[in-house]
Amino acid sequence: MSIFRSSSAFVGRGAELAALRAAYQDEIGRTVLISGDAGIGKSRLVHEFTTRLGSGPRVLTGRCLEFGNDGLPFAPFLSPLRSLAISSPGDWGAVLLAIERSADDRPLVLVLEDLHWADVSSLQLLTFLVANLAHDGVFLIGTCRAPSGPLRQLVAELVRSPAVQLITPAPLSRHETGRQLAALLAREPEPTLVTRVFERSRGNPLFVEALSACPEDIPAELRELLLAGLPPLADDEIQVLTLASIAGTTVGHEVLAVVSDLPEPKLHQALRRLVDKHVLLATGTGYAFRHALVREAVYHRLLPVERTGLHARFVAALSGMPEHVAQVAAHAYAAGDHTRALQAAWEAATQAALTGAEPERLHLLERVLHLWEEVGDTAGIDRLTVLDHAVEASIAVNAVSSGLRWSAEALAIAPDPQRYYRQARLKNLGRSGGRDDLLRALELLAEPSRLRGEVLAELALISVFAGEAEQGERYARAALDLAEQLDCPSLTARAHAFLGLAAASDPVTAFRHFAGAHATADPQAMIDIATWESALHVAMGAYTTAIEVIQLGIKQAQETFQYAKHAPILVVKWVQALTALGRWPEALDLIDEMLGEPELPQLSHAALLISQGEIRLAQGEPADARAAADRAEHLLGDEPWVRPYRIRLATLRIRLDPGNAQDIYLAAAPDLAAHPHEAWALVAAAVPADLPELPVIGPVDEAYRAMAGGDRATAAHTWRTLGNRYELSFIEADRPRPAPRRQPLLGLTPRESEVLKLVAEGKSNRQIAADLFISANTAGVHVSRILTKLGAATRTEAARRLFDATRAPAEERTDNATGMRH
Numbered sequence: 001m002s003i004f005r006s007s008s009a010f011v012g013r014g015a016e017l018a019a020l021r022a023a024y025q026d027e028i029g030r031t032v033l034i035s036g037d038a039g040i041g042k043s044r045l046v047h048e049f050t051t052r053l054g055s056g057p058r059v060l061t062g063r064c065l066e067f068g069n070d071g072l073p074f075a076p077f078l079s080p081l082r083s084l085a086i087s088s089p090g091d092w093g094a095v096l097l098a099i100e101r102s103a104d105d106r107p108l109v110l111v112l113e114d115l116h117w118a119d120v121s122s123l124q125l126l127t128f129l130v131a132n133l134a135h136d137g138v139f140l141i142g143t144c145r146a147p148s149g150p151l152r153q154l155v156a157e158l159v160r161s162p163a164v165q166l167i168t169p170a171p172l173s174r175h176e177t178g179r180q181l182a183a184l185l186a187r188e189p190e191p192t193l194v195t196r197v198f199e200r201s202r203g204n205p206l207f208v209e210a211l212s213a214c215p216e217d218i219p220a221e222l223r224e225l226l227l228a229g230l231p232p233l234a235d236d237e238i239q240v241l242t243l244a245s246i247a248g249t250t251v252g253h254e255v256l257a258v259v260s261d262l263p264e265p266k267l268h269q270a271l272r273r274l275v276d277k278h279v280l281l282a283t284g285t286g287y288a289f290r291h292a293l294v295r296e297a298v299y300h301r302l303l304p305v306e307r308t309g310l311h312a313r314f315v316a317a318l319s320g321m322p323e324h325v326a327q328v329a330a331h332a333y334a335a336g337d338h339t340r341a342l343q344a345a346w347e348a349a350t351q352a353a354l355t356g357a358e359p360e361r362l363h364l365l366e367r368v369l370h371l372w373e374e375v376g377d378t379a380g381i382d383r384l385t386v387l388d389h390a391v392e393a394s395i396a397v398n399a400v401s402s403g404l405r406w407s408a409e410a411l412a413i414a415p416d417p418q419r420y421y422r423q424a425r426l427k428n429l430g431r432s433g434g435r436d437d438l439l440r441a442l443e444l445l446a447e448p449s450r451l452r453g454e455v456l457a458e459l460a461l462i463s464v465f466a467g468e469a470e471q472g473e474r475y476a477r478a479a480l481d482l483a484e485q486l487d488c489p490s491l492t493a494r495a496h497a498f499l500g501l502a503a504a505s506d507p508v509t510a511f512r513h514f515a516g517a518h519a520t521a522d523p524q525a526m527i528d529i530a531t532w533e534s535a536l537h538v539a540m541g542a543y544t545t546a547i548e549v550i551q552l553g554i555k556q557a558q559e560t561f562q563y564a565k566h567a568p569i570l571v572v573k574w575v576q577a578l579t580a581l582g583r584w585p586e587a588l589d590l591i592d593e594m595l596g597e598p599e600l601p602q603l604s605h606a607a608l609l610i611s612q613g614e615i616r617l618a619q620g621e622p623a624d625a626r627a628a629a630d631r632a633e634h635l636l637g638d639e640p641w642v643r644p645y646r647i648r649l650a651t652l653r654i655r656l657d658p659g660n661a662q663d664i665y666l667a668a669a670p671d672l673a674a675h676p677h678e679a680w681a682l683v684a685a686a687v688p689a690d691l692p693e694l695p696v697i698g699p700v701d702e703a704y705r706a707m708a709g710g711d712r713a714t715a716a717h718t719w720r721t722l723g724n725r726y727e728l729s730f731i732e733a734d735r736p737r738p739a740p741r742r743q744p745l746l747g748l749t750p751r752e753s754e755v756l757k758l759v760a761e762g763k764s765n766r767q768i769a770a771d772l773f774i775s776a777n778t779a780g781v782h783v784s785r786i787l788t789k790l791g792a793a794t795r796t797e798a799a800r801r802l803f804d805a806t807r808a809p810a811e812e813r814t815d816n817a818t819g820m821r822h
Contacts, residue, residue, distance in 0.1 A: 009183030010048050011205075012176035013041065016169050020049045023165050024109075024139050027795055028784040031130050031140040031164045033115075033155060035147060038293050039206030040169050042143040046111055049141075057107035057139070060084075061283070064117035065327075066249045066292060072326040072348075073121040073357030076112045079284055090121075090356030092128050093561040099129070103137030114249065114292065115144035116151060120359035123154055130158055131598070131777045132561060134766035157598040161777055162784035171203025180205060184212040206291055226297040231277045236262060236270040241279060244287060245299040246310045246331075252286035255324070258317040311335035319344075325351060326360075329367070342371040346381055349389065358396035365390040366402070384413050391422045400430035417441040421455055428462070435462055453482040453491045460498040465641045467674020473502035493521035497529045500536070504677075505697045507540050526556050527566045534573045539677045540698040541722035543577040550574045554773040563775045568594060568604035574773075575611045582725025584615045589751040593778045606635035607645050613652050618729050626656055643671045647678040654685040655730070661686045680704035684715075700724075707731060746805050747789055755782040760799035 010017075016034075023029040034042045050059045060080035065072060074081075074089040081089055086098050102108050112118075112126065129140065147155045158164045172180065178194040189197075201207035210226055233241065243259055244251045253271075260267055271287065274280040279294070280287045289295040299307070312335040318324040329344035345367045352361035368386050377383065387410040394403025407423040410416075420441035424434025438459050445452040456479035463472035480495035493516075500513035514533045521529055530553025537546035550570050557566040571594045578587035591608045594600065613628035629652050636642055636649065650668040654661045665686035672679035676694045683691060684707035691709070696702055703718035712731045719728040745753045751772075758768045768779040783795065792798040 009180065010044070011180045011183065012172045013045050013048070013169060016045055016167050017049060017052075019165065019167050020045070020141075024049075024053075027136055028162055028780055028787065029165050030133060030136075030138060031158070031161075032142075032167055033158065033164065034141065034143045034167045034169065035155065036145070036169045037204065038145055039204045039291060040171070041205045042169065043113060043291075044205070045167075045169060046113075046141055046143060050109060050111070053109070057109050058102070059109045059111065061111040061113065063250050063283070063288060064112075064114040064119075064122070066114070066117050066295070073119055073352050073355055073360040074125060075119055076115070076122055077125060080110055083284070088355060089125065090354075092125055095125065096129060096132055096561065099138055100133065100135040103135050107137040107139065109139045109141065112140070112142045115142045116147065117249075118144075118151070119357070120150065120363075121355075121357040123150065124359075127154060127158065127598070128561070130161065130164060131564060131775065132766070134764045134769075134776045134779075136764075160596070160598065161781065163777065163780045172198075172201075172205060172208065173203065174198045177201065177203060177208055180208050181212055184209060206293065226294055227301060230279065230294075233277075233279075234270070234273070236266055237274055237279075240267065240270040241274060241298055242302065243310065244280065244289065245295050245302075246307070246314060247327075249292045249295050250283065250286060250288040255286070255314075255318065255321075259313055308335050312337065315340060322347075322351075326364070329364070333367075333371075338371050339375050342368055342375050343381070345371070346386065349393075353389075353393075358393050362390065362393035362397055362399060365393055369406070384410060387413075388419070388422075391419070391426070395422060395425050395429065398429055400426055404430070415444075417444040417455070418451060420444070421451065421458075424455075424458065428458075433462075435459070438462070448482055448485055450486060450488060450491070453479050453486065453488065453495075456482065457491060457494050457498060460495070460502070464498060464501045467640070467671075469502045469504065473499060476502055489520040490522050490525060493517045493519075493525045493529070496520070497525070497532055501532050504536055504539065505695055507536065507698060510536055523556055523560050524562075527553050527560075527562065527570075529553075530556070531566075531569055531573065534570070534577075538573060538577050538580070539700060541580075541700045541724065543581050543723065546577045547574060550577070551773050555770065558770055558773075558775075563769075564597065564599065567775065568597070568601050569607075572604055572607040572611070575608060579611050579614055580722075580724045580726050582723075582729075584619065585750060587611065587615055589749070593751075593774055593781075596778065596781060597775060598777075602635050602637075603642060603645070606632040607648075609635070610645060610649050610652060613656075614726065617652065617655060618726055622656055625652070629653060629656065640674075644675045644678045647671060647675055647682050651678075651682045651685045654682070662688070677701060680708070684708045703727065746801060748786060752782055752786050752789070755779065756786050756798060756802050759783060759786070759795050760802050 020032060023032045034045060036042055053059070060083050062076035062078065062080045064076045077089050077095075081095065081098075084098050084102050086095055089095055099108065099110070112122075115123070115126075118126075126140075126142065133140070144151060144155075155166065159166045174194065177198040178189060181189040181194060181197060197208055197211045201211055239262065240256065240260060243256060247255060247259075256271075257264065257267060262270065271280070275282050275287070278290055281290055302310070311331045314331040315328055315335055315337060318328045318331065325344050326348040329341050329348055332338070332341035332344055345364045349361045349364035349368065352358070352364060365386060368381070369383075369390065372383060372386070387406045390406045391403050391410065394400070394406065403426045404423065407419065407426060411419050411423065418441075420437045424437035424441070427434035427437065438455050441455050442452070442459070445455065456475050460472045460475035460479060463469075463475060476495050476498035480492060480499065483489075483491035483495050496513045496517035500510045500517065503510040503513060511533075514529060514536075517525070517529045530549050534546040534549040534553070537543070537549060550573055553570050554563070554567055557563045557570070571590055575587045575590050578584070578590070591612050594608055595605070609628045609632035613625040613632065616622075616628060617625035629649060632645075632649055636646055638646075647668050650664050653664050657664075665682065665688055668682060669692075672682070672692055672694065676697065677700070679692070679694055680696070680701045681704055683694070684704040687708055687710075691705070694701075696705055699718050699722060703715045703722075703724075706712070706715040706718070707727075716728060716731050719725075719731070746756075748756060754772060755768055758771055763771070765779040765783065766776045768774075768783075769776045772779070787793070787795070787798055790798050790801050792801060
């Protein structure tokens with residue numbers, strides 16, 4: 001007898017199964033998320049799909065834990081990655097490359113079940129894989145209940161990509177409910193029974209199965225309904241099933257063997273019968289409930305005292321297994337042993353730190369501090385040490401509010417320069433300013449040390465971005481001297497970079513320091529240096545050189561799998577350089593691509609919109625320019641580092657509305673002295689009666705000053721020399737018009753044509769991304785649009801279309817927009 005009379009018949013999921021098959025065969029769509037209510041048949045759909053794939057692909061399945069999931073980082077990935085010989089899921093780049101290598105010879109289907117219970121690190125790793133996977137042989141499937149909270153936001157972000165498809169299985173219809181009942185009962189059900197079960201189950205397949213077992217006596221409550229569907233169980237089977245419910249939705253065989261007091265042969269027999277009766281499913285290393293709702297029903301059937309005692313048994317059994325320390329913490333808490341729960345949570349937090357799972361580390365440390373209120377110092381752990389670790393984890397995940405609370409407590413217990421430095425970093429993350437804490441730390445650090453150098457470097461950065469170049473230079477110089485004394489290359493690179501920023505008024509000195517930074521920088525520092533150096537090149541009018549530096553920085557971000565984190569601000573500088581050069585279609589393509597990226601930082605978003613508005617204005621589209629400016633205004637804050645962009649936005653506003661030039665200018669005036677380069681552009685647009693006393697640094701500032709003073713001829717000459725077609729368009733009566741566009745190839749945009757040519761060369765999405773300095777996700781978007789526009793099913797077919805189009809004489813090419821031949 002099997003639970004709920006389950007049947008091998010697969011009813012009412014033809015459309016969903018077809019969608020899975022289509023996604024699997026699609027060269028672009030490599031990820032499917034299946035979302036629906038508990039019992040709707042998500043896992044059955046996945047099982048049916050993978051079974052019908054046959055023996056060709058390798059299928060690896062991981063499941064999230066319902067119990068103790070919040071303390072076990074990367075839970076759904078652990079089993080699949082173990083099969084791929086990956087021991088450290090915290091190294092995302094290594095995980096990505098290993099997954100792709102495993103699919104070189106045989107397709108890989110990676111299934112992640114029950115993502116609604118996923119830990120934060122797992123969701124972050126999933127997002128990273130979706131954005132960066134570029135191997136046609138890898139197919140991801142995730143299942144979850146109707147998403148809420150962080151998962152809801154994540155799903156909304158992921159499905160924006162054409163590489164991700166969302167499938168939401170609908171409830172069974174009345175007819176489909178009848179077909180399922182017929183398969184379960186091995187006979188045609190009476191129409192009245194079909195109607196009664198359909199209305200009661202609301203088309204949920206699991207509930208249909210449960211109701212089929214007791215059609216004449218339908219239980220009133222869901223839990224009773226599920227328990228009523230269980231088959232007759234022997235005492236040994238009940239004991240094993242009960243223990244499995246204490247463990248959660250999944251349990252390892254070795255854990256059951258230790259917790260259970262059954263002899264090994266009897267345990268194996270009980271497990272075999274539970275699997276045969278479809279109460280449990282055998283997984284790679286253990287067992288899982290056929291459905292989480294069944295586990296909940298079994299668990300809640302127990303008396304509270306029974307649950308407490310069984311959780312205590314798990315604590316005793318798992319305490320000798322370091323890999324299960326997070327579950328020990330959860331079981332100890334459920335057993336009421338708060339001292340052991342505190343100790344285990346602390347151990348688990350230490351393990352989480354080693355794997356880079358900072359969200360789980362922070363959660364565990366929060367639990368430690370919460371339990372401390374009940375346990376006190378009886379656990380043998382120093383509270384100050386816990387507070388220090390909690391502050392570090394808060395910095396890692398931008399948990400500013402809680403981090404500052406713990407930081408204040410730690411400083412009250414024992415003032416210390418390291419703690420002041422951490423508090424400053426938290427305040428800077430929260431945009432509340434940590435300068436005072438850094439100065440206090442500096443007072444306490446009389447002797448040369450790495451920490452003193454870091455504090456000096458942080459003060460230099462804050463000063464420079466606050467417009468205090470001289471102060472920033474002094475701090476950066478002191479940091480450089482200390483870095484060279486301590487032989488610390490990474491600090492040396494940062495100090496040189498900050499000196500370069502501070503010396504913006506002396507480009508020769510600035511670029512010399514940037515060269516020094518390049519000589520000692522690690523890959524992470526190289527990305528930051530490219531950002532700052534390119535900004536100076538743009539300010540000096542060396543737009544082509546700026547683009548070269550930017551592309552080097554983006555390449556470094558791609559190679560270190562940090563494109564999403566670092567590329568946005570680099571693309572902002574790239575767009576600004578292209579805008580100045582009059583390469584507006586390229587700039588607009590870059591803006592569109594970056595605005596399509598998930599989790600785009602707000603400041604980068606606003607900066608791109610400002611550039612979009614500038615281009616639209618130069619193209620004679622003031623309404624579109626004004627709309628972009630309004631959207632940027634909404635996104636910009638008022639922090640010191642935002643003010644250069646506010647000045648740039650004010651310049652755009654004046655050019656859109658010259659009648660309000662003086663009001664706009666006066667509103668921005670207090671910030672001009674701190675940001676002279678942006679200020680000269682604003683002055684040139686507003687032409688105030690009295691020009692402000694601002695330094696003139698390089699030809700760009702000279703041209704703006706000439707515009708502000710009415711010397712349009714000198715300004716025009718400078719802009720022509722620099723190749724700045726954008727500014728030239730505002731001082732010449734006959735604005736330069738963009739070069740006439742060539743007839744689009746196959747109806748594609750210029751960027752899509754670039755991508756198609758690389759596709760025809762056999763390049764993967766990641767290789768295309770590297771060549772064009774875009775993300776793999778954006779490359780996938782372009783390929784998807786190309787296939788749609790060409791009506792091509794595969795990349796090979798699209799490449800053939802390109803070959804045919806470029807081989808044919810131009811006058812015979814087909815215009816896709818009209819379907820006519822020229």
